Amino acid sequence: MRLILGFLAALLTTVGLAPPAGAAESRPVYSYADAIRETAWVETGTDHDRDGRPDRVAADVIRPAARGRVPVILDVSPYYACCGRGNEQQKKTYAPDGTPQQFPLFYDNYFVPRGYAVVLADVGGTNRSSGCFDDVGSGNAVVNWLNGRAKAFDAPGGGRPVTAEWATGSVGAIGKSQDGATAIGMAASGIAGLKTIVPIEGVADNYAQLIANGAPLATPENTGSSFTYNERAAELCKPFEADQKALAGTNGDYNAYWQSVHHVPRPGQASVLIAQGFGDWVVTPDQFARYWDALGRAGVPRKAWLSQAGHTDPFDLQREQWVETLHRWFDRWLLGLHNGVEHEPAVHRETAPDRWTDARRWPPTTSPTTFRPSGDGTLGRPGAGSATVVDDPAVTREEWAAGVSAARFTGAPLTSPVRIAGSPSVTITASSDKPAARLGVALVDYGPAETRNTATYGSGIKNLATRSCWGSGTDTDSACFLDTAADVVRVDHRIVAAGWADLGHHASLRHGEPLVPGRPYSMTFSLTALDHVVPAGHRLGLVLGGTDGLLFDPALPALGDTLTFDLARTSVTVGLTKPEH
Numbered sequence: 001m002r003l004i005l006g007f008l009a010a011l012l013t014t015v016g017l018a019p020p021a022g023a024a025e026s027r028p029v030y031s032y033a034d035a036i037r038e039t040a041w042v043e044t045g046t047d048h049d050r051d052g053r054p055d056r057v058a059a060d061v062i063r064p065a066a067r068g069r070v071p072v073i074l075d076v077s078p079y080y081a082c083c084g085r086g087n088e089q090q091k092k093t094y095a096p097d098g099t100p101q102q103f104p105l106f107y108d109n110y111f112v113p114r115g116y117a118v119v120l121a122d123v124g125g126t127n128r129s130s131g132c133f134d135d136v137g138s139g140n141a142v143v144n145w146l147n148g149r150a151k152a153f154d155a156p157g158g159g160r161p162v163t164a165e166w167a168t169g170s171v172g173a174i175g176k177s178q179d180g181a182t183a184i185g186m187a188a189s190g191i192a193g194l195k196t197i198v199p200i201e202g203v204a205d206n207y208a209q210l211i212a213n214g215a216p217l218a219t220p221e222n223t224g225s226s227f228t229y230n231e232r233a234a235e236l237c238k239p240f241e242a243d244q245k246a247l248a249g250t251n252g253d254y255n256a257y258w259q260s261v262h263h264v265p266r267p268g269q270a271s272v273l274i275a276q277g278f279g280d281w282v283v284t285p286d287q288f289a290r291y292w293d294a295l296g297r298a299g300v301p302r303k304a305w306l307s308q309a310g311h312t313d314p315f316d317l318q319r320e321q322w323v324e325t326l327h328r329w330f331d332r333w334l335l336g337l338h339n340g341v342e343h344e345p346a347v348h349r350e351t352a353p354d355r356w357t358d359a360r361r362w363p364p365t366t367s368p369t370t371f372r373p374s375g376d377g378t379l380g381r382p383g384a385g386s387a388t389v390v391d392d393p394a395v396t397r398e399e400w401a402a403g404v405s406a407a408r409f410t411g412a413p414l415t416s417p418v419r420i421a422g423s424p425s426v427t428i429t430a431s432s433d434k435p436a437a438r439l440g441v442a443l444v445d446y447g448p449a450e451t452r453n454t455a456t457y458g459s460g461i462k463n464l465a466t467r468s469c470w471g472s473g474t475d476t477d478s479a480c481f482l483d484t485a486a487d488v489v490r491v492d493h494r495i496v497a498a499g500w501a502d503l504g505h506h507a508s509l510r511h512g513e514p515l516v517p518g519r520p521y522s523m524t525f526s527l528t529a530l531d532h533v534v535p536a537g538h539r540l541g542l543v544l545g546g547t548d549g550l551l552f553d554p555a556l557p558a559l560g561d562t563l564t565f566d567l568a569r570t571s572v573t574v575g576l577t578k579p580e581h
Helices: 002-014 107-114 135-146 178-189 206-210 231-236 238-248 256-260 286-298 319-335 397-401
Strands: 036-043 056-063 070-077 100-102 117-122 167-176 194-200 271-277 302-307 347-352 355-359 367-373 386-390 407-410 418-422 425-432 438-452 461-469 480-486 488-502 521-526 530-534 539-545 562-566 571-577
Touching: 036 100, 036 135, 056 100, 056 107, 056 135, 070 107, 070 135, 070 178, 070 319, 107 117, 107 319, 117 135, 135 167, 135 178, 167 178, 167 319, 178 194, 194 319, 206 286, 231 238, 238 256, 271 286, 271 319, 286 302, 302 319, 367 539, 386 407, 386 539, 397 438, 397 488, 397 539, 425 438, 438 530, 438 571, 488 521, 488 530
Parallel strands: 070 117, 070 167, 167 194, 194 271, 271 302, 302 347
Antiparallel strands: 036 056, 056 117, 347 355, 367 571, 386 562, 407 539, 418 530, 418 571, 425 521, 425 562, 425 571, 438 488, 438 539, 461 480
């Protein structure tokens, strides 16, 4: 019965009818080899590159050849030419006549036979698109075209009009890293037709990604998207990039520009399947935590995959389970199959390398607990004394945790394990001998453990020599991908959360100020979100430092300051609960 209903759902979709309410899932009934492959250059309505013509986004399409309308899985990316996607850094490839041949990743191989179209769109100014880097505008233009609200052509300039009469108008946006950030931004815009998004390690708050509580992470010259530009955009988009940098500012202040690209307060109504690694130091898990909370407050249907890995796709963690989840999620929100996926446990969480559990909510209910450092190097209640740190931007947080160029405080060995979950916060009271100072804080689990290798931006996975196949392929687009395994290391400590700030923004992120040397200032800010069990016998540690050599651009000015921490007015607050059995 399941096979028959699945076939019926796919068959009825081909003639433009809704699948039956009892259908179980879409089935691979369409030929991948015979799929239609084409490119539409979609007008965005902007002229960011200032060439006097509307910008056009190149949208590469692969769809079933059968008649009828199909929903679309959309990945909007700047990386299809410069950097590639996935562990194998797959890039788009084209036949001599420009017809798309290789569509990176498995979405096309798996979903096109199941009655979906897959559209991979180049962000403005990248690969075959004109214009400049406007990721949300690029994605929204494609959604508008798929819904008959935007023009497209069969050539980058001029050409004949191209319509998407084959599309139902229902779109799901997916992607990792920048692609995931784009999907989040599209949902926040409220674009009609976007039914669901699947952001994987994606950014929801662009200010927090590039500025740590008032402290810019890089010089203006080393920020931006120019490294993804095609040759044409690299020249024409210089004025556009200069304008964007002027709007962003260079002093770390939160302003109208950063508010416009802060998508947490307006999550939209598209359902969300989100993936995040708690070991990700590229897009830190506080991005997930804030967005997840906003989705819950807005009543948006949501589901999360939470791992202990780094900047990694769930496809490389639990491949079979992830593909099945993604399949059922798209069937539910793009095909309208009532498979109950939204009523299942909302959270799929990795508790240790390759050990997973399900839960109804995240974070769990915890008890906020405050710890204070003392001058004798202990961490407990209350705090006392002071500590001095000479800022050295060449030293990293991992070296801080080992006691180099930082003040380190540890609690007593735990008599029983404890789970720390949610978003810790710190209150720092410190003075500087210079008019400016950066702060760095790390929460550390001191004790031996085997963990995924993520400490210095590691992914926590490794590629194997074998391959597994997910869908159908051709000679130019294989459905087989390198298998992966957990990259596990033995450690004697692990940084489980961290945070950074500019002390000059102690009063407000909107207005920084020069420090009066020697005057103490208090500042409270969040650390990266975590979900971590500290085993019995381990010690919980707090590390206080200055400029983090793993985070801040070496091209930034060296501040040369000495920080003095008032430990009686310095604390860290974490959410504690008992570990699951």
